[in-house]
Structure formats: C-alpha cells, structure tokens
Amino acid sequence: MGIKNVKAPLRRGKNGEAAAKSIDFGPLAHWVGFNLRMAQEAAFEAFSRRSQEIGENPGRFGTLTLIARNPGISQTELSLANGRDKSSLTPVVEDLVRRGLVARKRVNSDKRTYSLNLTASGKKTLSQMTRCARQHERSLDAIIGERHRKQFIATLKRIAAEIE
Amino acid sequence: MGIKNVKAPLRRGKNGEAAAKSIDFGPLAHWVGFNLRMAQEAAFEAFSRRSQEIGENPGRFGTLTLIARNPGISQTELSLANGRDKSSLTPVVEDLVRRGLVARKRVNSDKRTYSLNLTASGKKTLSQMTRCARQHERSLDAIIGERHRKQFIATLKRIAAEIE
DNA sequence: AGTATATAGTTTGATCCCAAACTAAATGGC
C-alpha cells in the first residue's frame, strides 16, 4: 500500500531485559484522526493529573469557567457550550451545588429554567484551577513551539468547525 | 487578564428567530487543551458516523488494524498499543470473536496468553473500514491543507510523546 | 523442589457520556 511500517517499542519481560517486540501501527501512524486522538488523550491525562492535585477534574474546570464567564447561564446553554448532552450536566451541576461552588436559582420569567452562578468558594476554586491550566498550557506551548502555536490552534478550530 | 472576550452564537427560541445570546468562552477559546479536545471530538464524531454506515465503530477499526498488522498479538500488547486498559479490551475482543472477525487461540508456550488473528471475515470488514477511514482522512486533509499536514501530525505526535 | 513474585486475562465497581422517555412549564394556533 506504499506505506512504510512504523514500529513502536513495547515494554516486555522483566526490568532491564529490553523490549523483545514492537508493534506495527500500519497506516494508523500516518493518519490525522489517530494522532489527534492520541495527542488529545495524552494532554487530557496530563491536565487530569494536575487537576487532581487540587481535588478537581478537567470537566469541572470547563464548567466553572463557562459559568464564571456567563453568569446566570442555564444548564441547557451550558451543555451546548460545553459540547455535552444536557443530561450529562445534571449530576455535574448537582455535585457543584452540593459542594457549594455553584448557586442555582429558578428564573421567575421561566420556571423551567435554572440560573447558574459561581459562589465565592466557586470563584476561589476556579482561580486555582486556572493556575493549573496555565501551567498545563505552558507545557503544551513548550512542545508546540511559539512559532506554530497560533497556526496549530487555528487548524484545530477549523477541524472542529468544518469536519463533516 | 489581557484576553479578549470571544463569543460564539447560541441557537435559541424558534426557527428563524435569531440567536438572542452568545456564550463567552473566556480563556478557553485560546487554549490548546480546549481546542484539541473540541477538534478531536468533532473528528471522532464524524468518523463514528461514517463507521456506522458499515455497522462498526472507531474502536473496532483500531483494534482490527492492530491485529491485522501484528498477527498473533496478545490482548495485553493490543491494549498497550491501543492506549486502553487491558480490562477494556475484554468485551471488545469477546464481541469480535463472537461475530467471527477475530480468532483467539491459547498459546502453548504460555497458557495465560491469547494469540489473536483476523479471520477472512475480519479481513473483509477491515478493508471496508479502511475505505471509510481513507474518506475521513481526505476530508481532514481538505481542512488542514496539504502544506501543513505533515507538520500538524508531527506536532500531534510530539504532544502524545512528550506531554508531562 | 518450594515459595514469593510477576504476568495475562477477567470481573467488579465507579465515572462519564449519550439517547430516549419522561415531567413540568411555556408558547402558538384556534
């Protein structure tokens, strides 16, 4: 098929006993989709570890940021912005309310809707998480390189907007 | 914080009745992590739709490709290559075996290990999926642009390899 | 050989996600 084999080392056997095998990724290694997935998962994992240090997780960070930036936002608006189904948000918001990070009020003009806002405690947590996120971004920047960063993000945005 | 607000339109109200609100993504919009997630999820979704047309899903594609390229591979090796926990692979392999796409044999030299291979039917399914994947790649290429593709993939690989 | 340790794969329990069904409230057509 005109595609060279690409091998990746695979750990095997005991400690120093060197890898005895490698894996052939075949065409996967050259495809954007596969590499996009691998990069995203690695980056997510890394941010996840950082977030854990302050007892949060990446999902909470996105949610808190969106609420902070859009005070009074509804759960449905939040789910659209976040790219999750609204039903996925129910337990997340419940948890944030329970822990006192988010205040949830019914809206008088439409009693189906909730209005979400950060509490003082939520703001404090968000600013801690934002520090985490900035460190994470710096480590990504170091890999991507200042020269390519802007174009890299532009490409990602185009993929998200235009694919299919 | 020196970051301009970035607004995205949000659908609201009935059909023609124009969006009445927009969402402020704040710093999220400029961060690699967030855009990486959005791009990956959009691309994954698109490939998922394509795969569905032939009754498969993206996960099966990666698994079948890796087995095809590495005949006799074990489940643990497969899970490492695939970046999933070995326990996640148990039901996947079960399903592939049940549907006759993969043959699973015990290895004589080590009776804990399974040896996985594609059946004829598995090879046929894989080649259908590979056609799907190539279409998907072409649509990604159209967005990324031939000029940037190589560098884009190189950057993704570096992120996957070096982050954290 | 005998015992401790490591490894392959499965099971179990948790989290996160979506899609579809559901409840309550709002809106539109008549």
Next chain:
DNA sequence: GCCATTTAGTTTGGGATCAAACTATATACT
C-alpha cells in the same frame, strides 16, 4: 380559554473506560 407543540431539566438504560481485586499460570530465588 383550550389543546398541541416546544422547551428545560431529570431519569433511565446502555456503552466505554479505568482502577483494583481476583484467578491461573509462569518465573525467579534460594
């Protein structure tokens, strides 16, 4: 005002994933 439709949010059911506990083999040390 009344009924059909739409909308906000929750519930339920199913899939994918991981981590930890488990079973069975295999290996290493003595």
